[in-house]
Amino acid sequence: MTAITASPLVEVRHYRTRSRLRRAGRGLFLAVASLLFLGYVLAPIVWLVSSSFQSEHEIISKPPHWIPQAPTAQNFAAIFAARDSSVTYETRKARDPASGGFIPSTASNLLPAMLNSFIVACAVVVLNLLVGVPAAYAMAKIHFRGRQASIYAILATRVIPDIALVVPFFLFIRNLGLLDNIWSLIITYLAVTVPFSVFVLVSYFESVPDELDKAARVDGCSRLQTLTRVYLPLARPSLVAVILFAFLASWNEFLLALMFTQTPASQTLPIVVASFTSDFTISFSFINAAGVLAIIPPVILALVFERYIVSGLTAGAVKG
Amino acid sequence: MARIEFKSVTKRYAGDVIAVDDLKLEIRDKEFVVLLGPSGCGKSTTLNMIAGLEDVTAGELWFDDQIVNALPPHKRDVAMVFQSYALYPHKSVYENIAFGLRMRKVAAAEIDLRVRDAAAKLEIGHLLNRRPSQLSGGQRQRVALGRAMVRQPAVFLMDEPLSNLDAALRISMRAEIKHLHTAMQTTFVYVTHDQAEALTLADRIVVMKDGVIQQIGNPDDVYERPRNMFVASFLGNPAINYLEGTIDRAGGSPVFRRGDLAITLPPKLAARVAAREGQELVLGLRPEDVCPAGEAGPGMVLSGSVDSVLPVGSDRFIGLKVEGRDVFVRVDKEARHREGTSIQLGLVAERLHLFDKATGMTLLEGTSS
Numbered sequence: 001m002t003a004i005t006a007s008p009l010v011e012v013r014h015y016r017t018r019s020r021l022r023r024a025g026r027g028l029f030l031a032v033a034s035l036l037f038l039g040y041v042l043a044p045i046v047w048l049v050s051s052s053f054q055s056e057h058e059i060i061s062k063p064p065h066w067i068p069q070a071p072t073a074q075n076f077a078a079i080f081a082a083r084d085s086s087v088t089y090e091t092r093k094a095r096d097p098a099s100g101g102f103i104p105s106t107a108s109n110l111l112p113a114m115l116n117s118f119i120v121a122c123a124v125v126v127l128n129l130l131v132g133v134p135a136a137y138a139m140a141k142i143h144f145r146g147r148q149a150s151i152y153a154i155l156a157t158r159v160i161p162d163i164a165l166v167v168p169f170f171l172f173i174r175n176l177g178l179l180d181n182i183w184s185l186i187i188t189y190l191a192v193t194v195p196f197s198v199f200v201l202v203s204y205f206e207s208v209p210d211e212l213d214k215a216a217r218v219d220g221c222s223r224l225q226t227l228t229r230v231y232l233p234l235a236r237p238s239l240v241a242v243i244l245f246a247f248l249a250s251w252n253e254f255l256l257a258l259m260f261t262q263t264p265a266s267q268t269l270p271i272v273v274a275s276f277t278s279d280f281t282i283s284f285s286f287i288n289a290a291g292v293l294a295i296i297p298p299v300i301l302a303l304v305f306e307r308y309i310v311s312g313l314t315a316g317a318v319k320g
Numbered sequence: 321m322a323r324i325e326f327k328s329v330t331k332r333y334a335g336d337v338i339a340v341d342d343l344k345l346e347i348r349d350k351e352f353v354v355l356l357g358p359s360g361c362g363k364s365t366t367l368n369m370i371a372g373l374e375d376v377t378a379g380e381l382w383f384d385d386q387i388v389n390a391l392p393p394h395k396r397d398v399a400m401v402f403q404s405y406a407l408y409p410h411k412s413v414y415e416n417i418a419f420g421l422r423m424r425k426v427a428a429a430e431i432d433l434r435v436r437d438a439a440a441k442l443e444i445g446h447l448l449n450r451r452p453s454q455l456s457g458g459q460r461q462r463v464a465l466g467r468a469m470v471r472q473p474a475v476f477l478m479d480e481p482l483s484n485l486d487a488a489l490r491i492s493m494r495a496e497i498k499h500l501h502t503a504m505q506t507t508f509v510y511v512t513h514d515q516a517e518a519l520t521l522a523d524r525i526v527v528m529k530d531g532v533i534q535q536i537g538n539p540d541d542v543y544e545r546p547r548n549m550f551v552a553s554f555l556g557n558p559a560i561n562y563l564e565g566t567i568d569r570a571g572g573s574p575v576f577r578r579g580d581l582a583i584t585l586p587p588k589l590a591a592r593v594a595a596r597e598g599q600e601l602v603l604g605l606r607p608e609d610v611c612p613a614g615e616a617g618p619g620m621v622l623s624g625s626v627d628s629v630l631p632v633g634s635d636r637f638i639g640l641k642v643e644g645r646d647v648f649v650r651v652d653k654e655a656r657h658r659e660g661t662s663i664q665l666g667l668v669a670e671r672l673h674l675f676d677k678a679t680g681m682t683l684l685e686g687t688s689s
Binding site: 143145209211212214215216217218219220221222225230233234 | 334368371372373392393394398399400402403404406407408409410419420423424467471477
């Protein structure tokens with residue numbers, strides 16, 4: 001009799017212990033997996049930042065120093081000093097003590113290229129929003145003839161790899177007389193980014209109920225006012241996604257920039273940084289310092305919009 | 321404060337789907353009109369055309385003495401309540417209600433006055449600072465009503481506003497909407513597929529099917545004198561019973577026959593079927609139009625076997641098998657019928673309906689009246 005009454009209790013206790021263990025095990029697994037993933041993602045960036053504060057001599061030491069033993073800001077100083085002078089084969093050794101005196105001959109192009117990159121990226125972001133937002137609203141909410149076809153056409157352009165477009169783009173830009181002009185980059189980057197922006201915004205606007213659109217219009221909004229007063233405030237997470245995407249795509253773009261820009265007047269950051277690797281001498285510490293400068297604007301952008309990025313990730317997960 | 325008139329209005333969507341076909345309808349000033357029909361009957365499209373949210377494909381739509389076919393919604397003096405409430409999720413309750421007034425550049429003091437007044441009437445004054453996501457369904461419904469009310473529009477449109485509420489709330493909101501109509505003294509157009517809502521609220525009901533008006537009339541008209549079998553079966557719950565049969569004049573006065581069932585038609589119906597001997601007709605019997613067999617006249621008795629007994633508190637429904645047909649009737653809750661037994665019930669002569677089987681049209685009205 002006692003055995004019969006005791007056994008369910010023992011069973012329950014066993015069950016509880018087992019489920020507690022299982023939960024703890026799962027937690028441990030997730031923690032380890034997250035740490036591994038975090039290391040995988042962060043290690044290159046940590047090394048980039050760390051090595052930019054090291055001398056050339058320290059960078060190549062074995063084992064590598066994750067934390068600089070003799071931190072130096074000379075790499076950065078050299079970047080800003082390079083602005084005022086040109087480097088030749090003869091003068092290349094006198095610049096950056098940290099790199100043993102070597103800096104790339106194109107070092108003075110770095111800061112102007114950063115400015116070019118920034119102008120291009122900002123222009124692409126602004127024009128993306130100006131074109132993408134109204135286009136997406138129209139495609140999502142106005143039932144015009146050929147609506148589906150135009151959405152598919154826009155999507156189809158994203159299937160074509162950029163490399164296939166290089167030659168047609170080149171001829172197009174040359175005929176416009178825009179070679180070696182940052183406008184050539186703005187125009188071609190728009191062609192590449194706008195379809196994606198429209199696609200992101202269309203899918204968001206489509207998820208906003210039609211009745212909200214109708215309510216706004218009955219309440220006294222014209223189409224444009226409906227867009228600005230109801231849709232844009234609601235679409236903030238998607239807008240942030242579009243801004244980040246357009247900015248990063250332009251900031252990082254290499255192939256088209258390589259084709260259309262020949263001189264520092266229009267060269268962008270990726271082109272100039274890449275040129276450092278094919279110079280008289282290769283200075284790792286200098287290149288890494290340039291790399292740190294190159295990631296600063298995207299990082300700032302991400303920090304500014306961080307709040308919306310998170311809400312963008314969870315948008316639609318919970319019914320409002 | 322507006323009369324709405326549809327002059328042969330047609331709405332055709334891409335792909336040649338006709339949503340509304342040759343609609344002729346006049347909605348009088350300050351009238352409460354309910355558009356009633358199953359989903360896809362064109363009632364919401366009709367409402368959207370009044371609001372200006374859908375284009376009119378052909379025909380003319382008039383507000384008073386102005387043709388409004390091309391007038392965009394924000395230039396028409398209409399307010400609308402939606403089934404999903406369609407509150408702006410990023411605005412507080414206050415701003416939701418005030419938005420329509422802000423868009424019309426009403427002075428801030430006036431807006432505040434009207435918003436608080438409407439909120440007090442709807443008993444949502446304490447919710448003004450909340451977001452729609454923090455409200456219950458019933459509260460959202462009230463905000464949506466408030467948003468339309470403060471506008472003091474010429475036309476008040478409602479698209480199934482109560483469908484998302486639970487049953488008890490729906491009934492109390494019906495009363496409030498009726499009260500609102502009296503208080504606002506403006507034209508109401510209300511879309512629903514719920515016949516009980518239509519019967520409770522409407523001055524006139526417009527029954528629609530497949531984009532075509534089936535009948536227009538006050539609630540009594542459409543319930544008591546349905547023009548066709550669709551209208552008859554769409555109104556009333558449980559639905560009207562239909563028995564197909566033929567007219568037989570063997571004994572002098574016309575008799576409706578179906579198998580062993582013979583119902584002597586009262587004089588009013590008899591006159592209507594004078595020329596229809598031998599034709600297939602449909603007898604319509606509403607569940608409540610029966611009485612104990614002893615109270616009915618001769619030849620007005622329905623016999624059948626009890627198939628099911630469904631008490632609903634206030635009274636009982638019984639399912640009968642009559643000549644191979646299921647017939648639902650409502651009886652007193654004191655009546656004790658057992659399943660499987662045979663019973664007889666009397667018919668209320670003046671409340672029977674007769675329809676032409678081929679066309680589905682009623683035989684109770686028309687040229688010979």
